[in-house]
Amino acid sequence: MTHPEIPGPIAGQLGARFGEPCAVGRLGGLSGAPVLRLQFPTSSAILKVNASTVERHVYQRLSGLFEAHGVRIPRLLAAGDDGGTPWLLIEDVPEPLPDTNRLADRQLLGILRRLHCIALDPALLPKDLYRPRWDAEMTDAAPSFFPTETRAELRERLARHRERVQPLFGEDRLLSGDPNPRNWAVRPSGELVLFDWERLTLGSPILDVAITVPGLGSRADFERTALAYWGALPAAELTARVDDLVSAKAWTVVEFLAELARQQGAVPPELAGLLE
Numbered sequence: 068m069t070h071p072e073i074p075g076p077i078a079g080q081l082g083a084r085f086g087e088p089c090a091v092g093r094l095g096g097l098s099g100a101p102v103l104r105l106q107f108p109t110s111s112a113i114l115k116v117n118a119s120t121v122e123r124h125v126y127q128r129l130s131g132l133f134e135a136h137g138v139r140i141p142r143l144l145a146a147g148d149d150g151g152t153p154w155l156l157i158e159d160v161p162e163p164l165p166d167t168n169r170l171a172d173r174q175l176l177g178i179l180r181r182l183h184c185i186a187l188d189p190a191l192l193p194k195d196l197y198r199p200r201w202d203a204e205m206t207d208a209a210p211s212f213f214p215t216e217t218r219a220e221l222r223e224r225l226a227r228h229r230e231r232v233q234p235l236f237g238e239d240r241l242l243s244g245d246p247n248p249r250n251w252a253v254r255p256s257g258e259l260v261l262f263d264w265e266r267l268t269l270g271s272p273i274l275d276v277a278i279t280v281p282g283l284g285s286r287a288d289f290e291r292t293a294l295a296y297w298g299a300l301p302a303a304e305l306t307a308r309v310d311d312l313v314s315a316k317a318w319t320v321v322e323f324l325a326e327l328a329r330q331q332g333a334v335p336p337e338l339a340g341l342l343e
Contacts, residue, residue, distance in 0.1 A: 076149035124193035277315035
């Protein structure tokens with residue numbers, strides 16, 4: 068097995084156990100670490116080179132617990148750490164989440180609800196757990212991608228969202244950290260599978276639920292999502308949940324833009340279109 072993004076020791080182990088792949092293709096992602104689809108004669112698998120400590124912990128230590136609670140993740144096929152290069156080989160679930168299931172889908176939100184209800188012993192949490200935050204520096208950085216004349220007003224609006232979202236970071240419910248619609252797939256059996264676990268964290272379920280809303284979302288989208296996750300609510304409580312979801316969605320955008328500003332990067336075209 069030879070591929071420029073597969074270190075030799077990893078290629079040797081995989082070749083000995085699974086044979087030579089017919090094709091190797093790179094998949095997208097924001098982490099920068101190689102994520103490759105290995106196509107074998109009768110099956111395929113996903114190889115994650117330089118897999119994060121958190122994601123390895125999820126697949127190697129928490130997958131059984133998740134499975135017992137009805138939270139489906141790709142099956143772990145093999146794992147190793149060769150020459151300081153940790154890697155995972157996991158089940159390939161190539162069927163993406165259908166467009167019809169991308170907003171307020173009860174099956175998807177039900178899986179998240181089960182995850183959020185897992186009472187995990189703190190000793191089982193990975194050491195390098197992602198910690199969500201929104202500080203004043205992020206509020207100042209995010210508007211730099213917008214026209215100068217709109218930045219002051221935008222900072223004020225973001226500051227209000229920042230104040231509302233702070234208590235959500237202090238809760239201790241188990242979260243995926245990134246259950247956006249692109250991180251779900253469908254097995255042939257119809258089961259939904261959630262992948263990309265680098266941002267496993269603790270916080271309010273509202274953070275996860277907001278991320279499931281495609282794009283920036285409309286208030287009607289957040290209302291539908293709140294009803295699908297929490298069920299019928301009194302009007303005042305529904306309004307409060309929707310307001311929290313809107314602020315949590317604002318946090319996801321601010322976090323992304325602040326990191327781009329730090330790296331002096333450019334907004335990807337797909338997000339630029341959403342911000343127009």
